[in-house]
Amino acid sequence: MEVDSRSKKSICAEDLRRRVLTQALEPGVYLDETELAESYGISRPPLREVLRQLAGEGYVVLHENRGAQVAPMTHKTLRNFFVAAPMIYAATTRLAAEHATPAQIARLKECQWAFRQAIKNGDAAERALGNERFHSIIGEMADNEYLMPSLKRLLIDHTRIGMTFYNPRRLELAEQRDLAADQHDQFIALIEAGDADGAAEIAVAHWELSRAQIESFVTPVSITIPLGRAPGAQETRGAS
Amino acid sequence: MEVDSRSKKSICAEDLRRRVLTQALEPGVYLDETELAESYGISRPPLREVLRQLAGEGYVVLHENRGAQVAPMTHKTLRNFFVAAPMIYAATTRLAAEHATPAQIARLKECQWAFRQAIKNGDAAERALGNERFHSIIGEMADNEYLMPSLKRLLIDHTRIGMTFYNPRRLELAEQRDLAADQHDQFIALIEAGDADGAAEIAVAHWELSRAQIESFVTPVSITIPLGRAPGAQETRGAS
DNA sequence: CAAAACTTTATTGTAGACAACATGTATTTT
């Protein structure tokens, strides 16, 4: 029955990842070790191990004698994101089409089903997490341990940006979400067909859609971007 | 005077990185926490934190209840390496030419000087580490937090491969090392000139040289590759 | 004699208590 026999530590790590991705923990916020350890029912040493791991994965930043901070997003961050994303997304998707196994394709389809459910239900967090999971699976399909770290980092911030700009009331955004979901179906078809060139193309198209959406928010505002505090701006204490 | 006021933990982390890169700790070897903690003069909990961090950086792999293993190198690893390396190297070098600061260029020149010294002295480990440092600095110049994780992972295995195949007696390899050092000078010149296209080109050329060298070792042998044990093959205990 | 189960040993995982560091506040001094 697939009992959840995972350790408290891995549950803790996964939950913290989820909270960072959904912005339940906002960029730049400092984390309290004692508080977190208690809430996950473990002591501080193992919690600190988890935080180190998450730091390695790019979810948090560690400051000596000043604890862990949810990875901040700055203006420079967004610029770099725009440079790296199309390259890594295209490359990994191409490789996914070349290497995907039937089992992985089945998982991708399941994930896509859940993604569409989340859109239908208007659940912002579930939609964002579902999207992250979808592209993570494609990353696993690519099966390249050298590209995966960059892909995962891109997905962290892509997901957080998606959460920031989510707005269920604006109609054109709802349409874009449906379009994105349709593109996901094309990802699946092309990967299943082993069409590397086609997969790379849809990856770029998918990115262009997302980029246009992000730019429609960033460009008009131009100066103040709602992407959380820079590191050391003000140190917002307290997680919840 | 730049006193070494870094914590024992960061010294420990750096030394472990060095030992992994130089193959003083061979791929696939399991690490003993008690032994390592004692040798670095710290207790096990902080050492475990360091190991978690190194796992996040790709130096080691953690197995639940079975400790930390120096990241193994398999045949698949090498294939993936050949796919990802040219892409990431070219991209980061191009960005380096666009973004490098004078201070960074100065550091790069210092590093290159040390690199040439190591070649002259026939010091394999110093040469390998110097090369790693050189390309790491270029990565810092690129200043893109999304590409850096992949670059660093590539450099880990590139360095280890370089150590594996190092042979001071074969003359054509010595020539190739000199050629590589000359290319490093071209890196510096092109980055300093802000020539992005030229930098990307030399990055590819540099990669091609390295690739040819690696292939000259791998192809003739074809079956058994001296790249360390696969995970779970035999579990070589003991670090030193 | 071979195989399986039990016991022993070594290593990893965790908890609680203590030390060190940083920050904010109050007091003192100019």
Next chain:
DNA sequence: AAAATACATGTTGTCTACAATAAAGTTTTG
């Protein structure tokens, strides 16, 4: 009154001791 210093508080960093898990060796049994 303003600034600097000393103090108090809270949070991070570390250590020692203990618990749990896995491997190895030994014994027992078919």
